[in-house]
């Protein structure tokens with residue numbers, strides 16, 4: 001039985017670990033400290049219990065958790081056959097993580113990069129195994145989304161693509177192949193939309209609820225762009241837009257100042273309990289950030 005190392009136990013790492021464990025894989029889940037890992041296991045237990053309610057399969061939380069062990073540092077996944085990395089969308093953090101993984105893991109281990117926008121060839125360049133580095137852009141929430149973007153880097157071999165596809169099939173995923181261009185398909189479009197939606201609120205054109213209402217009611221989207229930002233993580237949106245802006249040197253990706261302010265203020269969306277909407281201990285969004293009010297005003301009043 002192969003062992004899959006999952007690095008990063010945030011929004012995506014938790015979903016990837018649950019998806020792998022519930023499809024029979026042995027998982028080692030890694031993050032920076034034990035507290036984050038304990039919270040991640042509690043989240044997986046909670047999500048397994050809700051799986052049926054959310055339209056997924058009935059899951060036995062104890063059986064899923066029995067497949068997941070945890071650890072801190074790259075050595076915890078030294079014996080993994082495949083790594084799926086889901087750490088913060090920040091180049092300095094990812095670079096350090098890949099250098100440590102490259103030193104700790106065996107020569108056959110494949111590194112799967114789960115990133116919103118960072119080019120896979122850039123990640124591969126900091127390892128000594130560029131032929132075994134490949135991108136998989138999972139969608140959120142991972143267990144509920146059947147399709148991923150599969151992104152070979154410049155040096156990725158057909159064997160690495162085959163090993164990755166085989167794992168994805170076992171996880172119940174279909175893959176859309178995309179060339180290695182920053183933001184791939186989904187986030188070249190989605191991040192621009194979310195950033196521009198944030199500008200509408202920032203400039204006082206409309207409040208968050210009105211922006212989302214137009215996308216849901218007029219275009220039939222299940223969620224508006226700012227609800228989507230809260231689901232993804234407002235900080236992750238900001239970091240992704242910054243990656244696109246830096247990579248393409250194109251002002252159309254200039255990050256909205258409201259995203260920066262919200263990230264600094266800790267309004268990271270659902271995962272922090274508040275973003276464009278207030279989740280107040282439940283998954284139901286309540287009051288939305290109004291137009292023309294700064295975050296500090298909305299926090300203070």
Ligand SMILES: NC(=O)c1ccc[n+]([C@@H]2O[C@H](COP(=O)([O-])OP(=O)(O)OC[C@H]3O[C@@H](n4cnc5c(N)ncnc54)[C@H](O)[C@@H]3O)[C@@H](O)[C@H]2O)c1
Pocket residue numbers: 007008009010011012013030031032036085086087088089090093097114115116117137138139140231232233236240271
């Ligand atoms: N949130 C989404 O909807 C979404 C969708 C697709 C892809 N992604 C990408 O997936 C990756 C993870 O995103 P997320 O939303 O889970 O972020 P997150 O902020 O929820 O979680 C990131 C996790 O990485 C951990 N981490 C940071 N440095 C680490 C280190 N040195 N070693 C181990 N763990 C470390 C953090 O402690 C945190 O738990 C990002 O690259 C993001 O762009 C996110």
